[in-house]
Amino acid sequence: MVVNAQPAALRRLIDEVGNVDQVGVEERVAKYATRSIKKTAKVWGLRTAVSMVDLTTLEGKDTPGKVASLCAKARRPHDTGDIPAVAAVCVYPSMVRHARRALGEGSGVRIASVATAFPSGQAPLRTRLAEVRAAVEEGADEIDMVINRGAFLAGELGRVQDEISAVVEACGPAALKVILEVSELEAYDSIRAASFLALRVIREGDFIKTSTGKTGLNATLGNNQVMLEAIRDHYLATGVAAGMKPAGGIRTAKQALQFLIAVKETLGDAWLDNTRYRFGASALLNDLVRQLEKERTGAYQAPFYFSEAAESY
Amino acid sequence: MPAPSARPSSRSSRRAPELRFGDRWTFDPAPETADPKLKPRYDLFINGRFTAPKSGRYFETINPADERKLAEIALAGAADVDAAYAAARRAFPAWSRLPGAERGKYLFRIARLLQDRAREFAVAETLNGGKPIKESRDFDVPMTAAHFFYHAGWADKLEYVAPGARVAPLGVVGQVIPWNFPLLMLAWKLGPALAAGNTVVLKPAETTSITCLKFAEILQEAGLPPGVVNFVAGAGETGAAVVAHPSADKIAFTGSTEVGKAILRSLAGTEKKLTLELGGKAANLILDDAPLDQAVEGIVNGIFFNQGHVCCAGSRLLVQESVAEEVLARLRRRIATLRVGDPMDKNTDIGAINSRAQLKRITALVASGVREGATLHQPACVLPEKGFYFRPSVFSDVTMSHRIAREEIFGPVLSVLTFRTIDEAVEKANNTAYGLSAGVWTGKGSRILKLSAELKAGVVWANTYNKFDPASPFGGYKESGFGREGGRHGLLDYVRVG
CATH class of the missing domain: 3.40.605.10 (Aldehyde Dehydrogenase; Chain A, domain 1)
Incomplete structure (x- = not known):
């Protein structure tokens, strides 16, 4: 990290919220991968992970039919076994009403919509806010916004924070997830600072989220850890409990369990719940289901026994 | 140093937020099963x-x-x-x-x-x-x-x-x-x-x-x-x-x-x-600009690695006063998640003390710390009934004249002291009969260079602890x-x- 390349405002914020040592973080998270999760603990972890999935499709080629099939998969991830529904489906704003029709009311599966000119965020603020309001009106329970990385990197931190505040207001009753797009922030120091920018204006029950899934590097145990620690510090200082959503790049059940171990050892019991922790993923769900079926039956089933309804990031 | 317990907010009487590391997700035993092929x-x-x-x-x-x-x-x-x-x-x-x-x-x-x-x-x-x-x-x-x-x-x-x-x-x-x-x-x-x-x-x-x-x-x-x-x-x-x-x-x-x-x-x-x-009684120095979470991780690795049976263990923690309370709070939260117990379980972080004699020595020194007025913090973990075990222990309110600040304990026991200036830190760190190792945690490279020259120890680790390599000379x-x-x-x- 080249410290001098940081704008003065960002350096001041880092001084205030504390810095992060890259080697130390990566050493810490490597230890999560050495935990050995067996038997009932494994089943609990896998089931909990299923219940935390935001089952996602975010593609130009999405259709109402694709979204309907995604919703069916979300409610009932597998036709045998006792597998819980996922937390939410995550779609583009234009697909929210199709998701609402497919899920109906009272399915227990929430509808999340990316908004604010996802994934770049490069649209005028009033356009982004209008998009948020439209998605909420169409039935979105949760909004996944992207922060203004251009403003962040230029040191206009006040602007970044004001925009998040404006989106909070536009969300109304809907929960908000603030995507930091960690791969564009470059250093752990900046990820921690950006986490605080968001945490200081979001509400209890809102989330911070790693990435859009549209860039090269997405959720890693390292940036997950830095954001969990920011959530913890903010909670201990203010009492406001924010949630966390790593997104993109988590494809296997084994990875998901490692992320959950990080949650267990950093934030404790209260965050082992889909009101405070989510996985933004699609391919992950079938691997979780496959591992659960293996625990139930004692044998791995071929991939074609598991319905493909969610091939996206 | 102020009392380190989770303090209620001074502005209101509501309970301060605290994290709960309980039994929401308990791990099943994960024993290593390879045959050690022992002879009688x-x-x-x-x-x-x-x-x-x-x-x-x-x-x-x-x-x-x-x-x-x-x-x-x-x-x-x-x-x-x-x-x-x-x-x-x-x-x-x-x-x-x-x-x-x-x-x-x-x-x-x-x-x-x-x-x-x-x-x-x-x-x-x-x-x-x-x-x-x-x-x-x-x-x-x-x-x-x-x-x-x-x-x-x-x-x-x-x-x-x-x-x-x-x-x-x-x-x-x-x-x-x-x-x-x-x-x-x-x-x-x-x-x-x-x-x-x-x-x-x-x-x-x-x-x-x-x-x-x-x-x-x-x-x-x-x-x-x-x-x-x-x-x-x-x-x-x-x-x-x-x-x-x-x-x-x-x-x-x-x-x-x-x-x-x-x-x-x-x-x-x-x-x-x-x-x-x-032996050793290494000073591990936490400066006010240190990356605190990683420093806490380094403290844990420094003193609880191998149950603290390490001659270069970072057994004397010297923290700059302005961050002392914060570091201690983080440290106490971190040790609540350490898993103490059966050494053969792959998830165990702290195993058994090597012998009854060593357990006795650790117990006696910890008792002396309490007697001399230091404040003992231990997590509430359950220890196995048989075998030699000792809870990870952190002493605050330690002074340089306490036995636990001077004698090598060779167990999972950390003594926390504070300092105000860097010169005071160096003086306290070097005020020991030993000189095997030391640690420095800071965001500033210039402070690392200054301290590694002034600390009289064979090894000085910077922003890490207990790192070994066959190519690196070790001694005191x-x-x-x-x-x-x-x-x-x-x-x-x-x-x-x-």
């Missing part, structure tokens, strides 16, 4: 053969995790030590004249054979020593192999150990090693001694002889010529016989400062060379001993330069 009885290893002790006496060795007997170990008396030295003396001419590349081949073979049997040795190390299996699996055994590989590479390059001078092996070396890292300490001793062309008589620690004597199987398998390495097991008396033997050209000892001083006295006036790696100042192990410096202590 281990004989001495002299002249390439397992040999019964001349006295016919054996002693029991136990598993400190459940106090159950593991095996009987032959007790070496003066006559056995004599036989071992005679074998080493006979083996010396041929071994020292062997081309370096040939000696290197043996060392490479030994390293590879250990890697082949890594799980078996890791389990045996954990069974006999009490350390968590994840440490013997991920640290002790791989690091042991790494030391043999490293020194294998040196065997045919000895002319570069002291450029411009000729080097020759010393002869027969007597070595006595401690119980905290049985295999690794054996590698630190054997690697440079053998690479340089010496022959060896080595005594493992009384409580942890098994992996040393199992290692003799590897030496046999590697075809090491008889007498090049000899193992004599036993307690203090055997050690004294090894050290006092007239045939020894050099003594290398790792262990307590008390015994080290006795050895130093006993060797006065003899021709024997000596290296001592003794003052009562922590003299001589270095590892790297070129370590080899110099096993050769005559002339």
Whole structure:
């Protein structure tokens, strides 16, 4: 990290919220991968992970039919076994009403919509806010916004924070997830600072989220850890409990369990719940289901026994 | 220093937010199941053969995790030590004249054979020593192999150990090693001694002889010529016989400062060379601009690694006053998530204390800390009923005159002190009889450079702790001993330069 390349405002914020040592973080998270999760603990972890999935499709080629099939998969991830529904489906704003029709009311599966000119965020603020309001009106329970990385990197931190505040207001009753797009922030120091920018204006029950899934590097145990620690510090200082959503790049059940171990050892019991922790993923769900079926039956089933309804990031 | 407990907010009377590390997701037991292939009885290893002790006496060795007997170990008396030295003396001419590349081949073979049997040795190390299996699996055994590989590479390059001078092996070396890292300490001793062309008589620690004597199987398998390495097991008396033997050209000892001083006295006036790696009371300095979460991780790694049975453990934490409360709060939250218990469980972070005697010593020193007015913090973890266990412990309100701030505890016990200025930190850090290691945590490179020059310690770690490498010399100042192990410096202590 080249410290001098940081704008003065960002350096001041880092001084205030504390810095992060890259080697130390990566050493810490490597230890999560050495935990050995067996038997009932494994089943609990896998089931909990299923219940935390935001089952996602975010593609130009999405259709109402694709979204309907995604919703069916979300409610009932597998036709045998006792597998819980996922937390939410995550779609583009234009697909929210199709998701609402497919899920109906009272399915227990929430509808999340990316908004604010996802994934770049490069649209005028009033356009982004209008998009948020439209998605909420169409039935979105949760909004996944992207922060203004251009403003962040230029040191206009006040602007970044004001925009998040404006989106909070536009969300109304809907929960908000603030995507930091960690791969564009470059250093752990900046990820921690950006986490605080968001945490200081979001509400209890809102989330911070790693990435859009549209860039090269997405959720890693390292940036997950830095954001969990920011959530913890903010909670201990203010009492406001924010949630966390790593997104993109988590494809296997084994990875998901490692992320959950990080949650267990950093934030404790209260965050082992889909009101405070989510996985933004699609391919992950079938691997979780496959591992659960293996625990139930004692044998791995071929991939074609598991319905493909969610091939996206 | 202010009271470190989770303080209620000064502005309101509502309870301060706190995290709960409870039983929402308890882990099932995850025992390592590899067979340690223990024999019921281990004989001495002299002249390439397992040999019964001349006295016919054996002693029991136990598993400190459940106090159950593991095996009987032959007790070496003066006559056995004599036989071992005679074998080493006979083996010396041929071994020292062997081309370096040939000696290197043996060392490479030994390293590879250990890697082949890594799980078996890791389990045996954990069974006999009490350390968590994840440490013997991920640290002790791989690091042991790494030391043999490293020194294998040196065997045919000895002319570069002291450029411009000729080097020759010393002869027969007597070595006595401690119980905290049985295999690794054996590698630190054997690697440079053998690479340089010496022959060896080595005594493992009384409580942890098994992996040393199992290692003799590897030496046999590697075809090491008889007498090049000899193992004599036993307690203090055997050690004294090894050290006092007239045939020894050099003594290398790792262990307590008390015994080290006795050895130093006993060797006065003899021709024997000596290296001592003794105790420590390392200062781990946390400056106000340190990355705090990583520093806390380093504190945990510094003091709870191997149950704190580490001579370079960061047992004195010196925190700058402005961040002291914050660091202590984070530290207490972190130790609440440490898993204490069965060393053979892959999820165990802190295993068993090595022996009843050591547990007693730790307990007594902790009691003295409480008596002298320090505040003790321990997490509420459940300890197994049988076996030797001690909760990870953190003392705050410690002053420099407390016993827990001056004496080596050699257990999972951290003493926290504070400082205001960097000069005060240096003064406190150096105000100790020891000088083995130190740690510095800061965001500023200039502070690292300043402190690493001013701290009187053989190793200074910056923004990390307890990092080892075969190429990096390790050793102390003052009562922590003299001589270095590892790297070129370590080899110099096993050769005559002339």
